[in-house]
Every structure is written in structure tokens, then in C-alpha cells.
Amino acid sequence: MTALDPSPRAAADLAAVRPGDSTDPSDVYARVVWNVLVEPGDGVAGALIRTYGAREALRIATSDEAPELAPARARWMPRLQPTAIEAALASARRAEARFVVPGDPAWPTRLDDLDDHAPLALWRRGGHETAAAPTIALVGARAATAYGEGVAADLAGDLAAAGAAVVSGAAYGVDGACHRAALAAGGATIAVLAGGVDRPYPRGHEALLGQIAARGAVWSETPCGAAPTKWRFLARNRLIAAMADAVVVVEAGWRSGSLNTAAHAASLGRPLGAVPGPVTSAASAGCHRVLREYGGVCITSASDVWDMLGARGEPSVADDRPAPEVVRLFDALSARSPRSTTEVARRSGLAPDEAGVLLGFAELEGRVARDDAGLWRATSAGEGR
Template sequence: MIDALLADESTCAVARRIRGGQSEGLADVVARAAWSVIAEPGDAVAGVLTQEFGAVGGLRYAFDASARTKPEVRRAGAVRALAEARRRWAPRASPAAVCRAFRAAESVGAHLVVPGDACWPVRLSDLGTQAPAALWVRGRCELLVAQPQVAVVGARAATGYGDRVASELAGDLATTGAVIVSGGAYGIDGAAHRAALGVGGETVAVLAGGVDRLYPAGHHDLLTRIAERGAVVSEPPCGAAPTKWRFLARNRLIAALGHATVVVEAGWRSGSLNTAGHAATLGRPLGAVPGPVTSASSAGCHRLLREYDATCVTSAAEVRELMGESVGAPPGVSSLGPDRSRVEAAMSTAVSLTIADIAERAGVEAGRARAILGLLDLEGTVRRDERGWRRR
């Protein structure tokens, strides 16, 4: 499988183009793309093989019988489900399918981000054997590692109360430098994304299907805007349909990416509780917004407060307090060291500058500059207008 892919110059050529012309580590990149095509998101058997032998070696072990006879790999024979997994993977184990995924990604300008890249979110390693092999991204890959990130999720059938609270929370958090992560769905997800974009902030939408199939259809324009100004991310490759089980698997990525997860509104059996469960399992701070005790739309949030030991949050300030242990107690500007001084020195009280301009002048990464500006804004040292940022 992997040898056939690496011998296919057409596949390797498009893989290099998607990677910006880079040939370094191409075998690992192609292998990880292949795993995203072959295995369903969260496939633990694929995860064990990748962890044990690497992406390339794992493919050889799975599909090359001779590789499984070598003494140095026999210790992985404890993977009892391998035979069943190989039967499960066989229909997709085609070099042509991997090449189609690469070409579809290239057609929409998508990138492939893999572990070891500067834009790879290391928090995903907390998922263990269920960590994704790679991520397909449309938009700004650097947002995957920007800090802090807050997952804002909730019911698709949101009430006016839920929409309003989600918009206020997400807008306030985005204004102060947080990246809003959600699932691009109707209801709370959409309100959170729109609020972040509306204040000129950053947002990431994690999809259940390929990034070339913007779903739901009613959010095509919203997701297009996110792809242009933020990032649209998926674990399945381009062309993959957003099936029911992929939504559930997608939720673990939303929880893992966030430094904290906030459930704004959710029914008793809402899918948002699945995201909350992943956040709790990962040890991420979990917040829930209370609602009227008579509202079925808030029953899930009340359940989180009672059964999951979630923290009650009613404002962006309380969300920032919730994140204190994982990203530094806000406003922890004093702990930013010389980067703070460089960012402040790069700014003017008379002229507003974009984050890119400030980062270039200060000699710091754009994501780092964005986080510092958000914390400085909390402190009251800087302010933001329609042109950018300036010192007060």
C-alpha cells in the first residue's frame, strides 16, 4: 500500500504541492493522508499501529504480511482486533482513493497538517490512540495553535436566549484574543462563529465531513467566510460525507482543541453533552450556562452542572476565570516576559496596526502577538478599532 503510493509520482507531486512544495517527510505525510482515507476517525487500532511503528510502518504492518513476521514487530501482535480492522479497512485501501483525496483538497486550496508541523495542535496527543493521524484544513492553519482556544457548543435547535448568550460570550472572548472553536452547525455553533467574525476575531470550525463539503448547506456562506478569515478543519479527507458517527467522533477534537469547553444551551440528550463528556475525560475545564429551570433546552446544561461537576458560567469573564489553570490566570500579562515589552514597543498611540504588522515589528509569532494583545486589552493597556490595535 504505502510503497505503491510512494512510487506513484502523481500522488507525490500533488502531496508536495499541498505541503507548499516541501519534500521533507513526504513519506510520513502520504502515509498519514492514507490513514485518514482508510480508517474512520478515532479508530483505536489504527492509532495503536501508528504509535507503535509510525504512520509508514503502521501501514506496512497492516497491509504487508511479511512485515508482521519480523521479530522486531511481533510485540504488536497483542492488537487482537487487527484481523477485523484489516477487513474493515480493505475497501478503502486503494492508492487511487488517497490520490483522489489529495486532488480534491488541492481543488479547494486545503492544507494537510501532520504531527511535527509548526501548526499541529499538540493538545490532540491527549486523545492517545484516538488522536487523528492528520488534519485537513482550509484557511489559516496557524489558528490551530493560537492561544487561548475556547470550545463553545450547544443545541442546534437553540432558543433566542441561547443564541443571545452564545453571541455575547463568543464575541467578548474573541475580542480579547480567544479563538472560538465550534462545529459549524445550526444554533449555538453558528451563533458563536458569527459573533467571533462579527468582532473581527478568530474562529475555527471542525467539520464531520471533508472540508470540500461544507455542511450544513444552510451554513455554506458562513463556513466559506470562516475558511477565508479563520479555519475550517476536518479529520476525514476531502470527499468524505458527514455521517452520524463522524459527528460523534468530531466532538472529541472540539473538546481536545479547546483549553476549556462551554456548553451554552443543550437538551437532555443533546450531542453537545458528548463534547462535554470528552472535555471532562480529557481533564479540560468544563463550563455550562444555566437557563430557566422550566426550559427543556437548558436541561442538558443543568445536568452537566449536577452530574459532571461543570462550572456555572454566565459571562466571558467567568469563562476566562475557568481557563485560568490551563492557560495562565488572566490577566497574566506579567508572565509574558520580554514578548510583552516588544509588542507594546511595536505599537503606537496614534496609529492602529494589524496583528501581522505588530508581530513583524515585534519579532514574535502572529498567534503569540494575538494572545498578548488580548491580555493587554483585558488589562486596559491597548484598544482595538476597525483598523487594528493601538496603545491607550
């Protein structure tokens, strides 16, 4: 057996998460392997698969061919572990999740706009199809004010009642208010998670996510069993933006993660709007930034959203967030448990040499410290967990 072939146990679990599947199982299994090997949005893997197909791309990736892939192989190969692949499939089977690949009837075709950075596959809980409905992404702050949650609920309820599918990230605050209001209106809603669909996050929304799965769908790009990390939240935001016909930021601070979703919406040409708030409210500073810097449309009601669906602009986007590799590096570090460069590389999905360089720069900035054994930990100035 090679990386291209499932074990009997993996083959049985793959059949369980692909009931009645007539697709070539070798190609589907290769996508399961890729799903475990790469972090979301890996453009090198995406381009390789678009060129050769999932199975042949996996053969090339695990061979000595194409020396230009050496940096990518250094990221991927530490994760090529049969037990990890089997565990993802077993977890999906237990959660009654489905493995969805491009070309499936359930595949959200809007995601193809992401080109090489489109997901290689998706996991889904729930089966209510919403592809034909207009899909509106409503996003905002976790630490929302009563104003933010109230406006979010009004927008989501009115849009869902009118037949739109409301997509959001299932977080506390604005996201949760949107999902609950859409469900209360008898409409469909979609949650996109940063971790596995078998790991409800936040834990306090476990019951809500069950309701979403029953009425709409819960999607994730990461394999079952995977934990949400800062990088995966940022990568998840591109899926929320791409999955939607329009994106509205309901309430967000100046540096809210919702602005990352807005940036993706702008780059994809999705209609983008924001709800204004009091000029004295820091909780709405990000919304005002969307209106001013991203060319967003002022949204005060559901009718404004419907009007916006007919307008597409080309707003400029300003984003001063850390590079994705740096975010992933600090996701892999801990302030309490020192880790080797190899372990940091494995956890972050970076090549060991790349992780070593980034750790060196972070040490100069005082964000990480190295002990006498050569192990790394995040300092109080860093961002490790």
C-alpha cells in the same frame, strides 16, 4: 507501485497540499493512506503508528505479519483503493486545502492529549494561526432558542474581542451564532467539521465557512470528499474538546450531542462549564445536567470563562449513548436501498464478520430487516439514512 508509494498523479497533488514541505514524503503519503483507510479515532491504527511510524505501520497492516491485527485488517483493507486515495488528494488540491501532520508548525498540539485516539492527520482550509491564543470551545443545540443564540453571541463576541479563539462545529443554532459573533468582533474562530473541508456542511453555512477560513481555520479529520455521518459527528466532538483550553455548553437538551463534547472535555481534564437556563426549558436540560452530573462551572458571562481557565476538576461522566460501532452500522444502512453485509461493512469501516453480528442483533430488535436476497435495510425503528 504498492500501497506505500503514490502514483505520479497522487505525488503531484500531495506536493500541492504540502507546499514547501521538507518532511519525508513517504511518511506523509502513508498518513494520507491511513486517513482514507480508517474511521476517526481508530485506536488500533493510532497505537500501531505511534509504535512503528506511519510508513512501517502501513507495511505491517498490508502484510501477513502480526496476526493479532486480523480484525483490524478486515476493517481497513476494503478501503485500500488507489482511486479513493487519489480522489481525496485531488479534491484537497482543488479546495486549496492543506494536509497537516503531527510535528508540523500548524499542528494543534492539544490534540496529542488524545493519545492513541488522536487524529493521524488533519485537513485544513485557511491559514491564520491561532495556536498561541487561548482557545475556547462553545457548543450547543442546532435547534437553539433565541435565548441560546443570544447568549452564545454575547459569549463568543466578548471572548473573541479579548483575544480568545472561539472553536465550534459550524452547525446551525448555537455553533453558527458563535462563529458569526467572533467574526463580527474582529476575532479568530475555528470550525471543526465531520466531513471533508471541501464539503461545506451544512450547505447553508457555505459563506460562513469561507469567512471562518479567511479569519481562522476550518479543520477536519476526514479526507476531502468524505460525507459527514452520525459517527463522524460524535468523533469530531472529541477534537473540539481536545483542541480547546476550556469547553462551555451554551444551550443543550437532555440528550444533545453537545453532551458528548462535554464528556470528552471531562475525560481530558479540560475546564468545563455550562450556561444555565430556565428550569422549565427543555432546551437547557442538558446544560443543567452538565452542572449537576459533570461537575460543570456555571457560566453567565465571558469573565466566568476566564475565571474557569484556572480551575481543573475531575468530574464524573455519565453517558448512555449507543456503542460507536452501532452508530456506524446504522450510518451505513438505508431504509430505502437494501445493502449486503459486505457493503454495510465497507461503508461503516467495520469488519464483515463484526457487521454481520451487529446486524443479527439489530434484526432481533426489529431495527433492521433482511429480504429474500439476504440484503439489509433499516426499519422505521432503526436509525439508518
